[in-house]
Amino acid sequence: MTVVALDFETANQSPDSACAIGLAFVEGDRITRRFHTLIRPPEMRFDWGNIRVHGIRPEDVMDAPSFPDVWDEISDVFDGALVLAHNASFDMNVLKRSAARFELGLPAFRSFCTVSMARRLWPDEPSRKLSALATKFGIGFRHHDAGEDAYACAAIALEGVREAGASDVRDLAATMGLARPVTADAAPRTGGVAARAMAARGVTTPGQLRFRVAGSRGTPYEIEAIPNARGQVRLACTCPASRFRADCKHRAALRLGDLSAVVGLTPDIERVLAAFLTPRMRGAA
Known part of the structure; x- marks a missing residue:
């Protein structure tokens, strides 16, 4: 059975x-290897409070893999595994909700919370x-770095093994009765009003309409079209102004039909944007 610590x-x-995931693998009484990667969230909306905690900004994940890409690489690790996490309810919820968002399956595994252990x-x-x-x-570790936090979680679990006189982490989890089976959340329903509105404009998922605009100093920012339940679409921007107010100059310009700041504007992008930015849709941007 694989024993791996997880942090998001x-x-x-x-x-x-x-926006980041870390894994630390435990074999016997040692941490044998680690994994860490940034993740591009499905909506490029970063709250300032979160940035203050982990320091990850939209520009850091612009070219990072999406969750499905990362999951394709690591999902086999979870099959039948014992997954450690410090405050496991948080990390398991992130995992389940992310998998549900992209309609990805979760293998059967158990979680072990090192907070409950402590x-x-x-x-x-x-x-x-x-x-x-x-x-x-x-x-020693760097807090709120997903890879470092996963390492610290694994190291604390090993301290628990020594404290309890267990043979290994699996024995500790069994002895304490704290291992919990993890089941996947139901995938979100598809084919609703928003999905039909997107499909009518040639876009089947929000992430398909993603492009960049140039800021006043040439800094590239990402724009993403996000549907809501009413079939409308709002535009999310990764520029600093969007973190503090509901609108920014890039979205305002696009609503007015000004595409001059779009980086790499192609006829296809122009056509799709024109379909989105009808008078009815502008109020949702």
Whole structure:
């Protein structure tokens, strides 16, 4: 059975906005390898509060793989695995919601929360935060980096093994009775009003209409069309102004039909944009 620690960072408060993932593999009493990658969220909307925590900005993930691309690479790891996470409810929710967003299947596996483990093993500790436990055990890591957090989680689990006198992490999970089966969330329904509106304009998923605009200093920002339940489409922009207010000059220009800032404008992009930016649709941008 594979034993692997998992950590996600998200772009905003939505659990399907993963922007980084980290894994740390445990064999016996050692962490044997690690994996980390940035992820391009399905909506390029980064909340400032999240950026302050992990430091990941929209421009950092512009060319990063999408969640389906990452999942295609790592999904086999989870099949039958024991997946460790510090505050597992958060990371399992991100995983399940991200998989549901893209209609991806999840293999059968179990999760093991190292926060719950710490409550049992060290009840007198004033804090079970990842950073506090890492300090207690002299585990050096860079907090809120997904790869580093996964490593710290795995290292804390190994401290739990030693504290409990277990033979390994699997034995610890079985002895403590904290391993939980993980089941996939239902995939979102397709074929609704928004889906039909997108399909009518030749776009079957929001991510298919994604392009870049040039800022006043030439900095490229990504624009993505996102449908809502009313069949309307709003435009999301990754420029700094979009983090603090509902609109930005790039979206305002596009609503007025000004395509001069679009990078690599092609007849196809122009045609699709023209279809989106009808008077009825502009109010949703």
